[in-house]
Amino acid sequence: MRLWYNPASPFARKVRIVARETGLAEGIDEVNTVVSPVKPNAELARENPLIKIPTLAVPGEGTLYDSAVICEYLDSLHPGAPLFPGAGAERWRALRLQALGDGILDAAVLMRYEGVVRPEALRWGDWISGQLEKIRGGLSALDRECAGWGDRFAIGQITAACVLGYLDFRFAEQDWRAPHPALAQWYAGVAQRPSMKATLPQ
Amino acid sequence: MRLWYNPASPFARKVRIVARETGLAEGIDEVNTVVSPVKPNAELARENPLIKIPTLAVPGEGTLYDSAVICEYLDSLHPGAPLFPGAGAERWRALRLQALGDGILDAAVLMRYEGVVRPEALRWGDWISGQLEKIRGGLSALDRECAGWGDRFAIGQITAACVLGYLDFRFAEQDWRAPHPALAQWYAGVAQRPSMKATLPQ
Structure with missing residues (x-):
């Protein structure tokens, strides 16, 4: 998996914390990228038309965003205590x-x-x-x-x-x-x- | 249940469509309210500190937001085909x-x-x-x-x-x-x- 992030982004940080709390960080290639609401980032736009981070590319699943979706997806991949309660x-x-x-x-x-x-x-x-x-x-x-x-x-x-x-x-x-x-x-x-x-x- | 909405809000519309598609609309009291990013709405602020619509008050469950959370909650209340696929x-x-x-x-x-x-x-x-x-x-x-x-x-x-x-x-x-x-x-x-x-x- 490949994660576009920036160390200053709090939404990307959510995903990076979830990756570490769930033991998944080693399987994620973190790509440091710069986004701005007034400067296009053509590489990121190809993955996520909203041109926002975090964006996660998952082989076979396509590209996921926003942070809430990525966090819940990662939470489905590990056997530990869930970070998203299942129901109720x-x-x-x-x-x-x-x-x-x-x-x-x-x-x-x-x-x-x-x-x-x-x-x-x-x-x-x-x-x-x-x-x-x-x-x-x-x-x-x-x-x-x-x-x-x-x-x-x-x-x-x-x-x-x-x-x-x-x-x-x-x-x-x-x-x-x-x-x-x-x-x-x-x-x-x-x-x-x-x-x-x-x-x-x- | 009580839903704070405005007819112009596209995020509130999501919730109102979900309520109608799932047959739950009759159990929801829709309260038309005006929000602005530069004018406080004290009544709404008591329910949702972000002062945003949609906001849904559910007796016994507290108050829910944002639109994605409310939509998924409503989807859990009806017996029809789910609007949120369960897994995978x-x-x-x-x-x-x-x-x-x-x-x-x-x-x-x-x-x-x-x-x-x-x-x-x-x-x-x-x-x-x-x-x-x-x-x-x-x-x-x-x-x-x-x-x-x-x-x-x-x-x-x-x-x-x-x-x-x-x-x-x-x-x-x-x-x-x-x-x-x-x-x-x-x-x-x-x-x-x-x-x-x-x-x-x-």
């Missing part, structure tokens, strides 16, 4: 938590595009405020919920960890820990996992 | 097709925000070009693939239909049919389904 209330809770984390990341990535990629004269304060409100509301929800996670590190928790790692990486000046002490304590623990250390954004 | 290659093909459609919609919605919601002086041509490239590449992929769909109308095809309905609704001046005749013919057929007619954006 636990499944919907896990998928909803993944969607919450992915949504916070969408907002954070859009905020970064607005504040860094877009020419300064074209930036819009209301847009940044709107995305920031989603991030703050999302973090508060994670902070309330994390007490119930125990030592689980399934797809929802993996996504939450990618959120916090991305905020540290791109928005270090906005201290997310101070208003969210429970989440900060949870993150301090999971950040020690080898899968997290091996995929630290840079 | 067919599942990954269906989820990848859903992700392709969702990604085209993400690009189209961002293009609309840029071209309509954002103040004119702050619009950025490169951003619009970048999103347009994703839409065009995605449509070409759908056009190539649709010959293999037969009369299936599962989650991937439902998402593709929402893409095309949204382009008709918001970007009618950009004629997607002319360069994609196979897709146009497929859409002419599925647009006649009662679930599609009942959810036509307005």
Whole structure:
């Protein structure tokens, strides 16, 4: 299998953590590639018309995206405890938590595009405020919920960890820990996992 | 169950089509609500911190989002043919097709925000070009693939239909049919389904 990723991408990090947590990393050829919403990447466009990472090419299966699809596919390939619960209330809770984390990341990535990629004269304060409100509301929800996670590190928790790692990486000046002490304590623990250390954004 | 939606939202339309295709619509209280990336919606924020539609409140299960999670949840509640294949290659093909459609919609919605919601002086041509490239590449992929769909109308095809309905609704001046005749013919057929007619954006 071949995975197009970038070390800075939090969505690609989800996939790379899943690959490591499930023991599948050795079978995946990781291709470091650069994507931008305003610069075409012709090689990646041939694999994924959305020109986004992560993208996974699977011999015989074609190409898979987005991160949620790739993570669930990888989870089907290993014999260990599933990262995606198979059915019932636990499944919907896990998928909803993944969607919450992915949504916070969408907002954070859009905020970064607005504040860094877009020419300064074209930036819009209301847009940044709107995305920031989603991030703050999302973090508060994670902070309330994390007490119930125990030592689980399934797809929802993996996504939450990618959120916090991305905020540290791109928005270090906005201290997310101070208003969210429970989440900060949870993150301090999971950040020690080898899968997290091996995929630290840079 | 209570569903927050807006008749203009293509992601909410996915859920409303799934509800109708699975015979579950009568058990869902549809609440028409207005969301904007730059205006808070305090009522919705209490249910979904991402302040996005669709959002589904399920008694006893909590609140579910995003559209992919809600659609798969609804699909678990009915005895008919599943819209999400349960396992194996067919599942990954269906989820990848859903992700392709969702990604085209993400690009189209961002293009609309840029071209309509954002103040004119702050619009950025490169951003619009970048999103347009994703839409065009995605449509070409759908056009190539649709010959293999037969009369299936599962989650991937439902998402593709929402893409095309949204382009008709918001970007009618950009004629997607002319360069994609196979897709146009497929859409002419599925647009006649009662679930599609009942959810036509307005």
